[in-house]
Amino acid sequence: MPHSQDTFTFIDLFAGIGGIRRGFQDAGGTCVFTSEWNKYSVQTYVANFGQDAPIAGDITQVEAESIPDHDVLLAGFPCQPFSTAGVSTKNSLGRPTGFRDETQGTLFFEVARIIDAKRPMAFFLENVKNLVSHDHGRTFRIILRTLTEELGYHISYRVIDGGLFVPQHRERIYIVGFREETGFDVNSLVLPSERSVLASVLHPQDGSEGVEYPYTQGAQARVSDTYTLSDRLWAWLQNHAAKHRAAGNGFGFGLVGPEDVARTLSARYYKDGSEILVGQGGKNPRRLTPRECARLMGFEDSFVIPVSDTQAYRQFGNSVVVPAVRLIAQSMVPYLPRLDLVSRENVTW
Known part of the structure; x- marks a missing residue:
């Protein structure tokens, strides 16, 4: 007993x-x-x-x-x-x-x-x-x-x-x-x-949470443009996925929104973020910030992230x-x- x-x-x-x-x-x-x-x-x-x-x-x-x-x-x-x-x-x-x-x-x-x-x-x-x-x-x-x-x-x-x-x-x-x-x-x-969705971990970007530099900035605490994929990387990921689809393979990037559930966060996320890319309407998608990755693993916001983004992505993955x-x-x-x-x-x- x-x-x-x-x-x-x-x-x-x-x-x-x-x-x-x-x-x-x-x-x-x-x-x-x-x-x-x-x-x-x-x-x-x-x-x-x-x-x-x-x-x-x-x-x-x-x-x-x-x-x-x-x-x-x-x-x-x-x-x-x-x-x-x-x-x-x-x-x-x-x-x-x-x-x-x-x-x-x-x-x-x-x-x-x-x-x-x-x-x-x-x-x-x-x-x-x-x-x-x-x-x-x-x-x-x-x-x-x-x-x-x-x-x-x-x-x-x-x-x-x-x-x-x-x-x-x-x-x-x-x-x-x-x-x-x-x-x-x-x-x-x-x-x-009951399962949760990504809205529970994403930065709201409406000023309802405080700024956490360098992840968010400005009066609305919007996600820094640093996390938005460049035109070159976004084009490469789309072309790479298209080639795999044509060959009958399963590779593809994971494009998600607030009501979705993400794929598994991996230690390689720092490379291109392809497994979890957050859609941004008319803009290129973006990576999760390290704080969002921490939340995705269930760490509270009080958890300190003292390392570079590359190391943080590896650690949470x-x-x-x-x-x-x-x-x-x-x-x-x-x-x-x-x-x-x-x-x-x-x-x-």
Whole structure:
């Protein structure tokens, strides 16, 4: 049966700009350790969460024993190609199997290494939907076997479309594990039924919101012309799409308006913005501003964006839908046994 408690501790691996942290922090958690290697992401992370303790860089160089004890491990680990030989073959050669096999070398196994050493009460992992089907499903079977058979955790997983929380189609897999059998099942979560549209994230451009330079300017806080596509780029995108249509391919730009739902925001958005272009009547369409991208991922307007537009687009395109993470976090919290919570004396953040 679920329990209740005042707070819990967590660590934030492959932290990015802190989208997963935001969801679990909003659910009452306290971060005690962070790892992120990208210096620009660290800049954004620190601007929003502070830096009372150093942020570890390359997690492969961090000794698991040096990581503070924690209740929940969080990781939006990158999905790299997985490859594994048969366990029987490895055993016959006297080689280690599972996540202990260094030749496998993928970043998921860094997560497994830390889970094995620290034995947190629970974990939360996030990845792209295609993780389930990668390599004909073998990749995901390895992950599940590692988490359950080798590490002994009780897990559930679910693909959820972020479009239930924000106006963009963004399917991601969420894997939740508990060290003990609790009865928690991410598939039992009740998801929102009403979808939002882009009007909820776009700058109104009517003076009803304050100016946020360099994204908006003037008395009406209109979007800067910087975000409108040049004639050359707009012509190129239209011609490129026409060639693909003629060849029977599916490529095309995503032209949207206030009542639409966007395609998935990607880390390549800074290149041409083709997946989400906002129509402007008689003008060329425009990219979303970084603030609109932040809103599209569920970040509140208080979220600080201290980096260039290029870096901001990359960061939000690589981030998570915060409200989706928050819902899962809030649903997990009652299942964290109160008596096993790590002492807050260990908190460094």
